[in-house]
Amino acid sequence: MKLDLKLVESPFVLEVTNESGVSIKMDATEKIGGKNKGMRPMEVLAGSLAGCMSIDILLILQKQRQEVTFYEVNIDANRRDSVPAAFETIHLIFSFNREVDLEKAAAAVKLSHEKYCSVSASLNPQIHIQTAVKHQS
Structure with a gap:
């Protein structure tokens, strides 16, 4: 299994993509500066x-x-x-x-x-x- 994770928006909006090109977004909690643009x-x-x-x-x-x-x-x-x-x-x-x-x-x-x-x-x-x-x- 290989995945790629990249920062798509500062400070913490991340995107994880699998080998098939399917992706999900993750973000940090708003308490520390997250933007609520992805799941924790x-x-x-x-x-x-x-x-x-x-x-x-x-x-x-x-x-x-x-x-x-x-x-x-x-x-x-x-x-x-x-x-x-x-x-x-x-x-x-x-x-x-x-x-x-x-x-x-x-x-x-x-x-x-x-x-x-x-x-x-x-x-x-x-x-x-x-x-x-x-x-x-």
Whole structure:
């Protein structure tokens, strides 16, 4: 995997581009001079966890012939009040359409988190990752 990161606007607006030419913007918090023109790196990290797990979960449910027509993940991440301000907890709530069997969905979430998700495997094991599944509201 190769990525390129470049400064696109001072002081902190950054753009990361992958080998396929797909890019995202990141920026620092406004408290230190950021311009709110991109996601914070820690937001990208928490979103990457949810995205990685989602690919696994949707693939597992597809193989189980579960028809997913609604899917959403709400992410609530808490960071330490120290430097570095690492994650303490990440809570992921996975919502599915009513036709999806929640027992199968919960098993897919567990498999992803514990076995398949590369992002999950790459995070510090001290981060407490909590998951829940529900039907859409």
